[in-house]
Each structure stands twice: as C-alpha cells, then as structure tokens.
Amino acid sequence: MHRFANPAQFNRLADKILPWAIAITVITLVVGLYYALFASPEDYQQGSSVRMMYVHVPAAWMAMFVYGVLAVSGFVALVWKHPLALISGKAAAPIGAVFTLLALITGSLWGKPMWGTYWEWDGRMTSVLVLFFFYLGYMALWQGIEDEDKAGKATSILALVGVVNLPIIKFSVEWWNTLHQPASVMRLDGPTIHTDMLIPLLTLAVAYKAYFVVVFLWRMKLEINERKISALAQAANVKVHHYGG
Amino acid sequence: MTAAVKSTGVFWAVVRRDIKLAWSQGGTGTMALSFFLIAVSLFPFGVGPEPQMLARIAAGVIWVVALLACLLSLDRLFQADFEDGSLDDLALSPIGMMGIAAAKTLAHWISTVLPLVVMAPLLAMLMQLPNEGYLFLVVSLLIGTPALSLFGAIGAALTVSVRRGGVLMSLLVLPLYIPTLIFGVGAVDAVILSADPTPHLALLGAVTLVGIVVSPFATAAALRLSLE
Numbered sequence: 158m159h160r161f162a163n164p165a166q167f168n169r170l171a172d173k174i175l176p177w178a179i180a181i182t183v184i185t186l187v188v189g190l191y192y193a194l195f196a197s198p199e200d201y202q203q204g205s206s207v208r209m210m211y212v213h214v215p216a217a218w219m220a221m222f223v224y225g226v227l228a229v230s231g232f233v234a235l236v237w238k239h240p241l242a243l244i245s246g247k248a249a250a251p252i253g254a255v256f257t258l259l260a261l262i263t264g265s266l267w268g269k270p271m272w273g274t275y276w277e278w279d280g281r282m283t284s285v286l287v288l289f290f291f292y293l294g295y296m297a298l299w300q301g302i303e304d305e306d307k308a309g310k311a312t313s314i315l316a317l318v319g320v321v322n323l324p325i326i327k328f329s330v331e332w333w334n335t336l337h338q339p340a341s342v343m344r345l346d347g348p349t350i351h352t353d354m355l356i357p358l359l360t361l362a363v364a365y366k367a368y369f370v371v372v373f374l375w376r377m378k379l380e381i382n383e384r385k386i387s388a389l390a391q392a393a394n395v396k397v398h399h400y401g402g
Numbered sequence: 403m404t405a406a407v408k409s410t411g412v413f414w415a416v417v418r419r420d421i422k423l424a425w426s427q428g429g430t431g432t433m434a435l436s437f438f439l440i441a442v443s444l445f446p447f448g449v450g451p452e453p454q455m456l457a458r459i460a461a462g463v464i465w466v467v468a469l470l471a472c473l474l475s476l477d478r479l480f481q482a483d484f485e486d487g488s489l490d491d492l493a494l495s496p497i498g499m500m501g502i503a504a505a506k507t508l509a510h511w512i513s514t515v516l517p518l519v520v521m522a523p524l525l526a527m528l529m530q531l532p533n534e535g536y537l538f539l540v541v542s543l544l545i546g547t548p549a550l551s552l553f554g555a556i557g558a559a560l561t562v563s564v565r566r567g568g569v570l571m572s573l574l575v576l577p578l579y580i581p582t583l584i585f586g587v588g589a590v591d592a593v594i595l596s597a598d599p600t601p602h603l604a605l606l607g608a609v610t611l612v613g614i615v616v617s618p619f620a621t622a623a624a625l626r627l628s629l630e
Contacts, residue, residue: 235623302564318556
C-alpha cells in the first residue's frame with residue numbers, strides 16, 4: 158500500500174486509470190439512460206414514474222459507498238499514517254454529499270407522484286437526510302481546522318465515530334417510523350425486480366461509480382498539486398490561496 | 403496497588419475540579435439551566451397555550467431543549483483548559499488522556515446535565531405533561547442524557563482548536579443525538595399511551611453504553627491531536 162504513498166507514483170497510476178474511467182462513465186451513462194428512459198418497460202402500478210428509480214437508487218447506493226470510502230481512508234490514515242489517505246477523505250466527501258443530495262432530491266420528486274407528497278418522514282428518507290448532515294459536518298470540520306494534517310486526522314476520527322453511529326441512527330430512525338417500501342434488490346433470496354428494469358439500474362450504478370472514480374482521482378491530483386505548490390511557495394515565502402473545497 | 407489508588411484519586415480530583423469550575427462565576431452550569439427554562443417557555447408562545455397541544459408536544463420539547471442546553475454548554479468543555487495550557491498538564495497525569503476525557507465528560511454530566519434532569523418535572527408541569535409521564539420523563543433523561551455528554555465530548559474535542567467552534571461542533575454532534583432523542587421521547591410517549599416503555603429505555607441505555615465505549619477513546623484521540 159505504501160508503494161502509492163509517493164505522490165508522483167500515485168499521479169502516474171491515476172493518469173493510467175483516468176481515460177478508462179472516463180470512457181466507462183460516458184458509455185454506461187449513455188447506454189443506461191437510453192435503457193432507463195426509453196427501452197425499459199413501464200411499471201404496472203407506477204407507470205413511467207418508475208424511471209425515477211434508475212437515477213435515484215444508484216445515487217442512494219453511492220451516498221453510502223462514498224461514506225465507506227471516507228471511513229476506510231480515515232482508518233488507513235489513523236492506523237498507518239498513510240499520507241494519501243489523509244487527503245482522500247477530503248477529495249471524496251463533496252462527491253458523496255452531492256450524491257446524497259441527488260438521492261434526496263430525486264427521492265422527493267419520485268415521492269410526489271407515488272405518495273402525493275414531496276417529503277415523508279419515513280425511515281429511509283430520514284436516514285439519508287442524516288447521512289447528508291454527516292457529510293456537511295465532515296466537510297465543515299475540514300474547513301474549520303487550518304492545519305491540513307490536523308484537519309485530516311480530526312476528520313478521520315469523525316468518520317470512524319460516524320461508522321459506529323450511522324447504523325444506530327439508521328436503525329433507530331427506521332424503528333421510529335417506516336412507510337417506505339422494503340428493499341427489493343439487495344435481498345438474500347435474489348432480486349424481485351424484473352430483469353428488464355435491473356439491467357438499466359445496474360448499468361447506471363456502474364456509470365455513477367465510474368463517475369465517482371473520475372472526479373475522485375481529479376480531486377486527489379488537484380489536492381496533491383496544491384500541496385506541492387504551497388510547499389514550494391512556503392520555500393519561496395509567498396502565501397497561496399487554496400481552491401480545493 | 404498504590405498506583406491504582408493514585409489513579410482513581412486523580413480521576414475524582416479532575417471531576418471535582420470541573421464541577422467546581424462549572425458552578426463558579428461565568429461557569430456553564432447556571433447558563434444551561436436558565437437556557438433550558440427560557441427556551442421551553444417559548445414553545446407555548448409559538449404553538450399556542452391550548453393544554454391538549456402542549457401535552458402532546460411536552461415530552462418532545464423538553465427532550466429537544468435539554469439536548470440543546472447540553473450542546474450550548476459543551477463548547478467550553480475543553481476549550482478553557484486548552485487555551486490556558488492546563489490541558490497540556492492534564493495530558494501528563496497518571497490517568498492519561500483517556501482518563502482525563504472520561505473525568506471531564508462525567509463532570510460535565512453531573513454539573514450541567516443533571517440539574518436539567520432535576521428541573522425537568524417543573525417544566526413538564528408548565529408544559530401540561532400528563533401525570534403518568536413524569537416518572538418516565540425523569541427516568542428516560544437519567545438513562546439517555548449521559549449519551550449527550552459522551553458524544554458531545556467527541557465533538558468538543560474535535561473542534562477545541564477551532565476559533566468559535568461552537569457552531570461547527572453542533573453540526574458534528576447533533577446527528578449523533580438523534581437515537582437518544584428518539585428513544586427518550588419514545589419512552590415517555592409509550593407510557594402516556596399506556597404502552598410498555600421498557601424497550602425504549604433498553605435501547606436508550608444501549609446508546610449510552612455505546613457512548614461509554616466509543617467516547618473516551620475518540621475524545622482522547624482528538625485531544626491529543628489538538629496538542630500536537
């Protein structure tokens with residue numbers, strides 16, 4: 158793992174992955190959206206509004222996946238003091254926050270025709286909202302602490318505390334109120350969703366993930382380069398403004 | 403053996419010191435209590451004085467405001483000691499940073515949160531809480547509020563070096579308070595609806611226990627970080 162602690166080596170690896178990730182993003186996004194919006198069947202109950210699922214469900218998956226990225230990079234940063242792990246959380250968090258917001262917005266737009274309301278305080282929507290709050294807190298802590306290394310370690314601790322607490326919050330919110338339909342893809346006895354709908358759903362899930370890889374690598378490179386610049390500037394004794402969020 | 407005796411002595415000395423500071427002039431104890439009283443009395447102005455309406459929201463309002471009062475007092479938990487350098491000294495004590503974190507968290511609960519719990523029945527009266535709810539309001543607060551101090555301590559430690567970190571701390575800590583709030587209010591509501599409150603209380607206790615396991619560890623890590 159420490160082989161890629163060298164930023165130059167990481168940049169070379171990222172440059173090798175990036176064209177492939179971009180290609181996969183574009184292809185799966187075009188194919189997936191075509192299937193989702195035109196070629197897939199309508200739901201016998203929900204009609205065409207079921208198509209909201211194809212953009213909503215992968216976004217919700219990504220919201221959780223990116224939090225996993227934060228937690229893993231937090232763990233690696235604290236245990237092995239891996240320098241890239243310290244910044245990978247910073248690179249990933251805004252992407253995760255946007256996916257979470259996307260899940261909330263598309264879910265609310267989907268809720269209007271389905272439940273007759275934009276917002277229901279049901280278990281799942283509420284726990285995604287809490288996840289969004291977590292992302293906001295995580296990013297605010299990154300901005301609040303000036304020293305980059307300290308900020309990286311503090312956010313790592315926060316991410317790990319979140320890993321313990323998010324399942325508890327999710328469970329308690331679901332206990333509190335449940336109106337949402339039960340999960341129908343991630344089930345042990347196999348998916349209950351029809352294959353014609355599953356194909357666009359999974360294609361778009363791949364598209365979202367590849368998109369994440371692209372933006373994540375870009376942001377990592379940006380962060381590394383920014384640090385290089387400020388190290389050089391420090392040597393030259395000039396102040397440089399940081400642009401990374 | 404002597405070392406062990408000495409450690410508990412240090413632990414309680416820190417607890418006593420922090421309680422004394424919280425109730426000395428400019429301490430957080432009275433402020434949190436006054437906030438609790440004033441903020442709860444705002445609700446009748448907001449939603450109207452109808453007894454049925456107040457009775458319905460009483461448990462929730464008292465829990466939410468207790469939580470906010472706790473939150474308000476938390477941003478000074480480590481900050482004063484951090485600023486005047488006592489935290490550096492405390493870090494070298496025989497109970498270590500984790501012991502210090504635990505002692506200060508305990509002191510916060512005793513000095514600032516426990517008075518809120520004692521005050522809660524009075525506010526419940528103002529809020530027209532049905533009679534059967536009183537006992538379990540206090541019981542649920544006693545079981546649940548330690549989690550507020552424990553998770554709050556993590557947030558306070560993470561933001562200790564941030565200037566005006568109070569708002570940032572709320573952002574970090576409030577999501578962590580949700581389970582405690584849900585089960586705390588759930589227990590009182592269950593009793594009022596003549597249902598069994600024990601599952602709520604058990605889960606409330608479970609959240610507090612998770613806090614006891616996680617908090618000193620994470621708080622100490624965050625404090626050590628701020629002293630680097």
